[in-house]
Amino acid sequence: MSIKIKLTISYILLITMIIIFFGVISTLTLEKYYIDNIIEILTSQGTSFSRVFDSYIDADIYTISQDVVKKLATDTNAQVQVLNMEGMLLGDSTLSSTPVPIKILTPDVIQAISGESGVYTEKINNERVLHVSVPIKNKLNYVAILRLSSSLEEVSNIIKRLVLFLALVLTVSSLVALIIGFFIANELTKPLEMVKKATQEMAKGNFKVRAEKTSNDEIGILADSFNKMAEELGQLEEMKNEFISNISHELKTPLTSIKGFAITAMDLVEKNSELYEYLNIIDEETDRLSRLVDELLDFSKIELNKIKLSFEEVELDKLIEDTVAILRPHASNDGVNLICKKKIDRVVINGDVNRLKQVLVNIIDNGIKACSRGKYVKVFLDIKDKKAVIRIEDQGQGIPQEEIKYIFDKFYRGKNNKYSGTGLGLAISKKIIEEHKGTITVESEVGKGSVFTIELPLKDR
Ligand SMILES: Nc1ncnc2c1ncn2[C@@H]1O[C@H](COP(=O)(O)OP(=O)(O)O)[C@@H](O)[C@H]1O
Ligand SMILES: [Mg+2]
Structure with missing residues (x-):
């Protein structure tokens, strides 16, 4: 995940958390405020209503209850009930007749029985209902309990609307945060992005890249250090290439001389003699050494960009035939069959004959x-999509999957x-093919063999 995305997500998380936090707090506070308010109203109504009982002073509490609740119900939105001190229901404003005497012993009533106002909330038919019970004193004794009940549905609705509103705010601000956060993150990571690009470029082997320094903060310091490192690496790289170039040049002269003397000496000694055999080995090993030195020299030329291709018309079919013919004895020596299979007779491209030959020889x-005795190496030539396609297949040991990406x-x-x-x-072959605007790819299976495919653009007429 990129830093940009991480930053943006952090912004959104932060804002969401803040909104949820304040949302929960304000919802809870608001709910408490509303309910406290209702409790207060009901309690003061209950207390003031209890005076009504004074005018019924001598009447039987059973007979007056029904009248009282009816009268009181006109002054409040709440449901009014009268209970005796045992909690027995005597009157109910929502009933038209005297209620069946049942006992109500909810916590608010129990509290009132003990002589103090009680409050209790319960759920009736999925609706929250708040009860306030107030004990009524007649002269010296408590004679009845006035119970006022109010639905909290309205409060619930207000809270629901508030939560909905908060959810809306949350969504909108998250979106805004997303946009703003993305821009901020973009600004913040831009310099990092440039340093990243430079390092990636350098990882590909280009030591000339420099990271642009846009600020004096940590990223600026990073850019500075990177540039210093790139410079030093570049110098080292150059030194290494110069060194390889010089040393291979130096090696060539004595090698030529050794080969020359070995061949001359071979003429002087008797064939089949032991000495002749030794000289022959010297000659062969010198050749091998020369090839290695040539490879080093080529490599340093490529690295120092000194490789010069001389393009001309190349008959690829002939080139392949020649190369295969040259290499066949070498293959036979190892007991390997080298075969050339052309599917097409004449294939002409624009290229450097010697360099292309070098590629074919290498591969x-x-x-x-890679082959053991008795196996085959086959070279195919074909034309596909206006390209010359050379396939070099072997039945060798194959290349392990994890090595394939490194072999070039x-x-x-x-x-x-x-x-x-x-x-x-x-590495040299790939460079040469690329200079020809071609591609070189490989497929391989361990134990079965490898296929190298070279594609080169045909010469346009
Ligand atoms: N046809 C092949 N079959 C198996 N392995 C191969 C084949 N061609 C190349 N390789 C692997 O790729 C590596 C790199 O090849 P190359 O650049 O020619 O270097 P070198 O031949 O000097 O080792 C070889 O060392 C070898 O492990
Ligand atoms: Mg090789």
């Missing part, structure tokens, strides 16, 4: 080395290859 040679890297050598090499062959 066919790799194939031969310079100096990379397979973990389990037995021959010696510089690990430069494929």
